[in-house]
Amino acid sequence: MGRGRGVVGGACQDGGVSNSAFTVTPLVGREEEFARLTGVLERARGGEARAVLVAGDAGVGKTRLLDEVSARAARDGVTVLTGHCVDLGDVGLPYLPFTEVLGALAADERFEPVLAARPALGRLLGCGADSARDMGGRLWLFEDVAGLLTDLAQTAPLLIVLEDLHWADQSSRDLLRFLLSRGVLQRPAGGAPGSRLALLASYRADDLHRRHPLRPLLAELVRLPSVERLELRPMADAEVTRLVRVLQDDQQGPLPEATVRRIVERAEGNAFYAQELLAATDPGAGGVPDALADVLLIRFEQVSDTTQQVLRTAAVAGRRVEHGLLREAAGLPEEALETALREAVERRLLVSADDDTYSFRHALAREAVYADLLPGERARLHGAFARLLAGRGRSAETAAERAHHYRESHDLPEALTASLEAADHAKRLGAPAEELRHLEAALDLWVSVPAEARPEGEGGDRITLMLRASAAAAHAGESHRAVSLARAALAGVGRDADSELAARVRYTLAGNLLDVDSLTAAYAYSSEALALIPADPPSPTWVWAAATHALTARQVGKAEIAQRVAQQALKAAEALDLTDARADLLVSLAYFDGRRSPEGRARLLEARELARGSGNAPVELRALFHLAIGAFEAGALEECLPWLDEGLDRARGAGLLSSPYPLEMRYLRLMALYSVGRWDDCVRAAEQDTGVLPAAGAFTVGPALFVRLARGDASVVERAEELLRGPFEWMSVLVAGIVLTDAAAQRGDAEGSVARMRSLVETLKDDSGTLPDVTVRLAALALSAVADAAVASRASGDEPAARRWTDTAAELVGLARQSAGRGVNGRRQGPEGLAWLARAEAECIRAQRGLDPEAWAAAVNAFDYGDPYEQARARVPFAEALLAADRREEAAAEAKAARETAARLGATPLLERVDALLRRARLADPAPAGSSGPARLTAREQDVLRLLALGRSNRQIGEELFITGKTASVHVSNILAKLGAASRTEAVAIAYREGLITGERTG
Structure with missing residues (x-):
């Protein structure tokens, strides 16, 4: 068949010329555009010839999309011919893309007759650059090309693909104008069907500066009725994330979520950039991969020397720079600067804004230009920007910029001072992640700055600075970083350190260790903190040390110590008028009263008001979380949601959305939406959260995984496995445990389901060996597979296997009873836990002696508190039990109710199971x-x-x-x-x- 890259008669040919550095990747994020182009192709197959001009920036996915459309067309029997334009500067080869198309045809002997009948085409294929002049006129050539394409389209539907029109020579542009305006797209007179031809042509929108020769042609062509334009815009972050996940299958293991987010952030919707960043040695690191930098710098090197100087200066300023600042730093006259800026904007390297600022069109382009600077040049320009900003006044808004420029110009004392100013500004704005970044920069600079040059006040105490950074890390959701900073502070506290400071360090570390589920260590450090300072006379430090100790003692099962210390500290807080400490201690005591009791609820409401009045947002969020989870545990799901909305709004206003309690609130909100059957809202909220969550917050989207599993999405198993990778996080293990245990049970893997359940329960036990509350749910899920296995073993006559499975069922139901009966503070669990216990009891009976209508009726009724899906799942075996008891009308009612819920929720596996039951038992027509x-x-x-x-x-x-x-x-x-x-x-x-x-x- 020939060596052209065209596709002839449905067979793909390798070779040819390609300008794209982007290898073909799965069609992710371009499904809508793919549908539009295949729709155009379908209309063309029906005799409506069409052309589409596909525009987009370099690397946005034009070639990938056209390759997929071409492959689809070839599979459907369409003749596909592809031609490419090549960047040959001012000396282009005439008709190059059309010569490539004709070359693919000439290499196939089937097309020799049609080519021979048109001598102009034969001469074009055989001659050089001057061929167009000695052919007896271009019109003859143009008409022969149009006639050839029309003839081919009569034999079979035809797709012409022209890539990179921005590099097309003048002759190719003229021929394209002829074909689209007077040639192959014209419909015959009298309403007869037109040519079965589609033409797709791509070009780089970012290469079309104001005087680019393709611009007039495009403006002319888009006015034609058979020509349309399709612009490929940058992909949404969610689509780039999906693309990276697909591409990473070729990597060595899955990437951490933080690395994926970093790639998505830097790619800014460009598929090629995402692929190159993914292919880098360290995808999560800074810097631009060499191959990508080479591509980005090509256009930079095509502008004038003055424009390059301006771009280098702008790259040092950052992604955005104000006009006056750029002028002063570049040291250029206004006229020369404006000329350079005009060229940079026309070449689409910079973008101007209404506020008299300029920014790089893509952040990676700025990074590439910046990396190309010489070290001395870079330091000099940073120093210039630092001095210019300082000369305008040391405002808080410029502190971060000044810190950056001072640091890069090696003026470390000024960099330290500006970093602390920037941290203060970030704290006032409620931006803990930025505060942490500036504080860590200050800590890095600390040892390099002489003591006499360090700032006074809070910034003058390195231990206090570490504690502040630890608090910022905790508020930003960086729990493990918070622990590391607190440990560093502890290592820096000398033997002769002030006892109150030593106690602060220890109870801060204890609180951070609770957030990473290191309970025993947390209790040890809070005990040390409390022992370092006397309880009498009471001091604020002792009160907060006691409040922390009450928390850690409860977590390790020392309830009596926790309650006694909390009550003692509450009296001290009242005496010292420490309002926020009072609020925190009231929340702890409400836990012992029972969050669902009137006394506990009253304490929580008082705590919320006290914390709000004192301005302590973290304590207020703790109170709101306990109000919400108390309602959830009581089965009052609709009451739970307003508390969560209030808490998340408060966290958003305080910049604390990534801190521990708001993360728990996000999870609980999705869990409530899942439980009440608002599944689409649950999935939508999870998708919105995914892009903004810290790495430690991956568990919060867990309920959306429950939805996807219930809807038959097998990919959730891998998502759940990902939650188990990386540092231990209690809630991530809980979410993964539910998904993996249920998934194994649904596919009939009793061994796997039980193994998962046992392993995860063991992992989730606290230091005293107490079972986690989720044990009852995990046991009930595993019991469904165990009961199936026991029933199947008895049916096959394998009595030893049946006895083994009934013994396993007895073990699991024992764990469920122990977990549900203990509950919070030794009390029975709420409606949810008791509903799972009812299901576990029914499954155990089924494993031991078969279906029991009364047991399943109890399970169905127990889930009536507000979980329609689990109630529907319980209705199916209940219907089967009723059938076995010859209670057909009741069975039909239960089955229909289950089907209605499954259909409404989109729970496909359950729907199929119910429909199979309805057909098998001939209960009724399952139509509504x-x-x-x-x-x-x-x-x-x-x-x-x-x-x-x-x-x-x-x-x-x-x-x-x-x-x-x-x-x-x-x-x-x-x-x-x-x-x-x-x-x-x-x-x-x-x-x-x-x-x-x-x-x-x-x-």
Whole structure:
């Protein structure tokens, strides 16, 4: 077949010329554009010739999209011809992309007759750069090219792909104008079908400066009725994240979430940049990979020397620079600066804004220019910017910039002072992550700055600075970093240190250790802190040390010590009028009263008001969290949500959304939405959270994983496994445990489900060996698979296996009873825990002696507190138990109720299970009550039914309707259920019989 890169007759050819550094990657993030182009192709196959001009920045995914469309067209029997324009400067080869197209045809002997009939084409293929002049006129050539393409389109549908039009020579642009305005897109007179041809042409929008020769042609072509423009905009962060996840399958193991977020942030929607950053040795590190830097610097090197000087200066300033500051730093006359800026803007290297500032069009371009500077040049420019900013006044708003420029120009005393000013400013703005960054910069500078040059006040005490940085890290969600900073402070406290400072260091470390679930160590340090200072006379330091000790003592199971210390500290706080400490201690005591009791609730409400009045946002958030979780544990899910909304709003205003309690609130809010059946809201909220969560907050989207698992998404298993990687995080283990135990149970893996459950319960035990409350849920989930295995073993006559599984069931239900009966503070769990216990009891009975209607009725009723999905799951075995007891009407009612819930939630596996039961037991037509005839099916289901009648598979249905195969499967299940059919064939037969579809049957 030839060596052209075109696709002829559906066969892809290797070789040819490609300008793209972007290797073909999965079509992620461009599904909508793909659908639009394949739609254009379909119209062309019907005789409506069309052209699309595909615009986008370099690396945004134009080639990737066109390759996918070409491959799809070739599979469908379309003749695909591809030509490329090449950057040859001012000396371009005429008609290069069309010569490549014709070369692919000439290499195939099937096309020799049509080429021979058009001599102008033969001469073009055989001659050099001057061929266009001695052919007897360009019109002859143009008409022969148009005639050739028209003839090819009569034989088979034809797709022409032209890439990189921004590099097209004048002759190629003229030929393209002719083809689109007077040639292949023209419809014949009299309404006859037109040419079965589509032309897709791509160009780089960021290369089209104001005087680029392609601009006039594009303006002319888009006015033609058969030509449209498709702009590929930068991909959304969620789509880039998905692309990185797909591409990383070729890497050595999955990337940490923080690294993925860093790649997405730096790529700014550009697929090629994302791929190059991913391919770097250390994807999470700074700097620009060499291959990417080479690409980015090409356009920088094409501008004048003065413009390059301005760009270098702007790169040192940062992503954005104000005009006057740039002028002073560059040292250029105004006229020369404006000329250089105009060129940079026209070349789309800089972007101007209304506030008289300029910014690099892409941050990676700035990084590449900055990295290309010589060390001395870089330090000199940083020093210039630092002095210019300082000369305008040492305002808090410029402190971060001044700190950066002073540090890079090696003026370390000024850098230290400015870093502390920037930290103060970030704290006032409620930005703990930025505060932490500036404090850590100050700590790094500390040892390099002479003592006499260090600032006085709080910044003059390095231990206090470490404690402040530790608090900022905790508020920013960097719990492990908070521990490291507190440990560093402890190491820096000498033997002769002030006892109050030594106590502060220890109780700060203790509180941080609680956040990373290092409970025993936390208790040890809080004990040391309390022993360092006397309780009488009481002091604020002792009160906070006691408040921390009450927390750590409770976590290690020393409830009596915790309650006694908290009560003693509350009296001291009242005497000293420490309002925020009083609030914190009231929350601790409410826990002992029981958060659901009137006394506990009253303490929490008082604590919220005291903390708010004192301005201590972290303590206020703690009170709001306990109010919310108290409502959740009581089964008052709708009451729980307003407390969570209030807490998250307060955290947002205080800049504390990434701190521990707001992270717990995010999880609890999604859990409440999941539990009440607002699954779409749950998934949507999780998607919004994903991009802003710290690494330690990955667990918060757990309830969305529960939704996806219930909807049949097998990929959640890998997502859950990811939660178990990295540093231990208690809530991440809990979420992963629920998903992995349930997933194993649903696929019938009893051994795997039990192993997961045991391992995770063991991991989640506290230091005293107390079972976590989630044990009852995990046990109930594992018991469903154990009961299945026991029933199957008895049915097959394998009595030893049946006895082994019944023994396992007895063990698991014992754990469930122990967990649910103990609950919080030795009390029984709330409605949720007791509902799971009821299900565990019913599953255990099923494993031992079969279905028991009363046990399953108890489980169904127990979930009535507000978890429709788990109630529906319990209704299925309840219906089976009723059938076994010959109570068919009751069984039908339970099964229909379960089906209604499963259909509403989109819980496909449960829906299929219920429908199988309805068909197997012949209980009733599972179609919704009151529906009849075609009205039973939605418009989308009617489309799916039509394709079912044509014998299409789920994958083929998805491709034709531009939906996923999984979504198509859901629609097929709904159709079978509504028609009461046991198979796809039966559904089609019923549909023809009832007139839902007409025409001849296939197969």
